[in-house]
Structure formats: structure tokens, C-alpha cells
Amino acid sequence: MRLVFWLFLLLNLAFFYWQYSQPQPVDAPLLQTEAVPAGVDRLVLLRERGLASPSQSEPAAGPPAAVSSSVVTEPEPEAALAQKRQDAMPVPGPLGTEGRSQPEPEPAPPPAPAEPPPPPVMACFTLGPLKDESEAGRLYKALRALDIMPEQRLSERRAVRGYWVYLPPLKSYADARDKVQALQKKGLDDMYVMGKGEMKNAISLGLFTRKSTATERFNQVRRLEPATMMKPRYRRIKERWLDVRVDGAHSEMLARLAALAEDFPGVELVRRKACK
The missing domain is CATH 3.30.70.120 (Alpha-Beta Plaits)
Structure with a gap:
């Protein structure tokens, strides 16, 4: 009977030793709580304060068990959350992907009109x-x-129609007649006295079409009378x-002309x- 008692005692001691030598299981990580509005207290679990149950008012003796760092995380600041929300916003895609079109680019200005060539001279x-x-x-x-x-x-x-050889008008018709008679005595003929117009009392010595013939008559009379004159006569031609x-x-057109x-x-x- 005593042998059986010691046997059970050794078995219990071996069982407790084996049980306490095994590593303690780690609690599953808690879900991260979302940030609460400003002014509202965050809900804290009892085991986050180190209490095992509501009946335990004082911590148990012995070294406190280590708490895994993945159990609870502190809430992130508002600025970090706002940045995450901004990063999570969809980026506008190409034209038509978000139901709205991008502003069309401004059309390029039309090219400046070419300067016209200078007019011909x-x-x-x-x-x-x-x-x-x-x-x-x-x-x-x-x-x-x-x-x-x-x-x-x-x-x-005004075109030249001939040449006239003559003596300028004298003071009177009688003087012109006496001059004609004196020249006739010297061998000249074909003379007559102008009876009217601005050349009245002038002595005409001949009308000639060719200038050479008129010049020959002019030289003939001039040897006898130095006052002899010769001038061209004109007519109007349309x-x-x-x-x-x-x-x-x-240049080619000028050559054709x-x-x-x-x-x-x-x-x-x-x-x-x-x-x-």
C-alpha cells in the first residue's frame, strides 16, 4: 500500500513538472481599434491593465507575465490617418476612366500668312x-x-512742211516794191510783196519743200542782200x-515687242x- 502511494506521488510530480516546463501559449493578437474622436475615452480591457479577472483586486505574486508587443498598438495621429486616406484615394486615369474628360489643349495658333510678292515694276x-x-x-x-x-x-x-526764204517787212508797200525792182536789176526773179498779215510788206523769195534747195536760194540772195532770212514752216499732224x-x-516680252x-x-x- 505504501508503495502504491509513493508511485502515485511520483507520477503527480512528474506530471506537474512536465506541465510547467512547457512554453505558455501566447494570446491571439487583438484587432487594432480605430481612432476615437477627440474628448472620448478609449475602452481599455482589464487584462490590458494586468488584471486576470474582476475578483482580483491586487496583482498576483511573482514576476508579471510579459505582454506581446503585437497585442495592442497605440492609435495613430490624425495627420497620419489623413495622409493614408489621401494616398488611398484613386488617381485619375486617362480620359474617360473616371467619367470626366481632361481639359482639351489649346489649339496651336495658325501660321502667319506668307508675305505677298512685291508687285512687278x-x-x-x-x-x-x-x-x-x-x-x-x-x-x-x-x-x-x-x-x-x-x-x-x-x-x-507740229511737222515741218517746208522752208521759206524772205526779206523782213519794210516800212511801206512802196519801199518793198522799190526793193524788188532793185533786186531784179541784179538778176533775181521769183519775188513778190506780202500784202497782208503779220508779214505785210515782206518780200517772199520762195517756198521750198527740201531744206537743201531752200539753203541754196538763201545763199544766192544773201550775197546780194544781207538781210535775207530763212525759216521752216510747220503744219499740225494728227x-x-x-x-x-x-x-x-x-526681257523676253520686250524682245517680242x-x-x-x-x-x-x-x-x-x-x-x-x-x-x-
């Missing part, structure tokens, strides 16, 4: 004189074939011209000083 010419309306019509058609628009112009000019305007830098003028005898290509 026009050169003005005239072709003529033309003998009649028929010749003017033929030249007009030839210019239109060169894509030139001519303008017909009528002008008047002429037709065709005025044209072309690009002064277009010169060649065209040569096809019409008596027609000259004259450059005008100013375009009208």
Missing part, C-alpha cells in the same frame, strides 16, 4: 505713228496675241499710237518716261 511703251485706222487694227490684234492689252491714243504734233504696259523685268515693231514699216517702239 511696269514699263510703258508706245508704238507708232500709225498711218491709218487699218494699220492700227492690225497692230492691235498682233499685241493681243501676245496677251497685251493696248490702248489707242491720238496725238498732234497721229495714232498704241500704248502698252509690260513687266520691265520680262521690238520684233513686232519691225514688222510694221515706219512704226517705232518708244519707251515713255511715265505710265499714264
